[in-house]
Amino acid sequence: MKISKLLIIIFILTQTLWLSACALNQYSRNYTHPDSPRYAGRGIAKGNTKTTETLTIVTYNIKTSEKIDEAIQMFKDNAEIAHADIICLQEMDLKGVKKIANELKYDYVYYPAVIYKDKDFGTAVLSQWPILYDKKIILPHLNHNKSQRATTSAVLLINGKKVKVFSVHLGVLLYPNQRGDQIDAIVRHLNPNIDYFIVAGDFNTLTKVNLRTVLDPLMENYFTFATKNIEWTYKHWYFFNKKAALDHILTQGMKIIDAGIIPDRTASDHIPVWAKVKLLPR
Numbered sequence: 001m002k003i004s005k006l007l008i009i010i011f012i013l014t015q016t017l018w019l020s021a022c023a024l025n026q027y028s029r030n031y032t033h034p035d036s037p038r039y040a041g042r043g044i045a046k047g048n049t050k051t052t053e054t055l056t057i058v059t060y061n062i063k064t065s066e067k068i069d070e071a072i073q074m075f076k077d078n079a080e081i082a083h084a085d086i087i088c089l090q091e092m093d094l095k096g097v098k099k100i101a102n103e104l105k106y107d108y109v110y111y112p113a114v115i116y117k118d119k120d121f122g123t124a125v126l127s128q129w130p131i132l133y134d135k136k137i138i139l140p141h142l143n144h145n146k147s148q149r150a151t152t153s154a155v156l157l158i159n160g161k162k163v164k165v166f167s168v169h170l171g172v173l174l175y176p177n178q179r180g181d182q183i184d185a186i187v188r189h190l191n192p193n194i195d196y197f198i199v200a201g202d203f204n205t206l207t208k209v210n211l212r213t214v215l216d217p218l219m220e221n222y223f224t225f226a227t228k229n230i231e232w233t234y235k236h237w238y239f240f241n242k243k244a245a246l247d248h249i250l251t252q253g254m255k256i257i258d259a260g261i262i263p264d265r266t267a268s269d270h271i272p273v274w275a276k277v278k279l280l281p282r
Helices: 003-026 068-077 092-105 176-187 207-219
Strands: 027-030 039-041 052-059 086-092 107-116 120-125 131-138 149-158 159-167 196-202 245-250 254-262 274-280
Touching: 039 092, 052 159, 052 196, 052 245, 068 092, 086 092, 086 159, 086 196, 092 107, 092 120, 107 131, 107 149, 120 131, 120 149, 120 159, 131 176, 176 207, 207 245, 245 254, 245 274
Parallel strands: 052 086, 159 196
Antiparallel strands: 027 107, 039 107, 052 274, 086 120, 107 120, 131 149, 149 159, 196 245, 254 274
16 A cells, blocks of 8 residues: 555544544533424514415525524525525524524424534524424434434425425444434334324535435435435545535425525525425325
8 A cells, every 4th residue: 555545544543533523522411302402493483374385495504503694694695595485494502593593583493412512503493484393213223322313294284285304414434324324213203193204404424325324215215316416515634525415305196396505604504405396296
């Protein structure tokens, strides 16, 4: 093996161990109760009651909720996401969720999974449409630092139909079968009395194997990969700034009209991903 390749491998291993150690020091406790903590806001959205044929869906991992003002401005400045019907957020604390919901006028539900950096850390669903009910799904397999991940699910009322949304944040250093187990935990909540489904979020699909492990169980349940042609959503210096597609949107019962990204990393190491879809007759 050439010395240059060996040095690169040593560098990557060193950075991985360093990041793991930092995460271990900053992580405090898992929220293992199946129903709490739970935070929800109603009556913030304008309360859509009209019939619509199309929806705009956004997913955005706002790195540990550190730059919420910049994220809000990004929504306001970009027409593709400025009036989104549904927003799935990851790496959120309650303060960040509330501020985005109140400033942009969304109802919300938020379930933190862990305490991280001395504050809550989890996923949220924001909606312009009424939220009927919601649930926390604790995912199997802990991360390398023994922290858990949890999915926030919410059932929305749109056109008199039920639309179930999952805001997803899968683990990072997982074996493919473990990542598959996390997706299966979500698939088990595809209730037959629901008309439409949306699964969106940060899947941490750094490799093609990881992506296939995520896609297969959903495709088997008739999902469409709305953001299939998105080239990238994330890059970081410890991956030599190599661009990767970690954030995705998949839907069931909808036709994909368009999809894209907002290539602005002002507020996070991830970028917002959006999809415009048409609801098919049910």
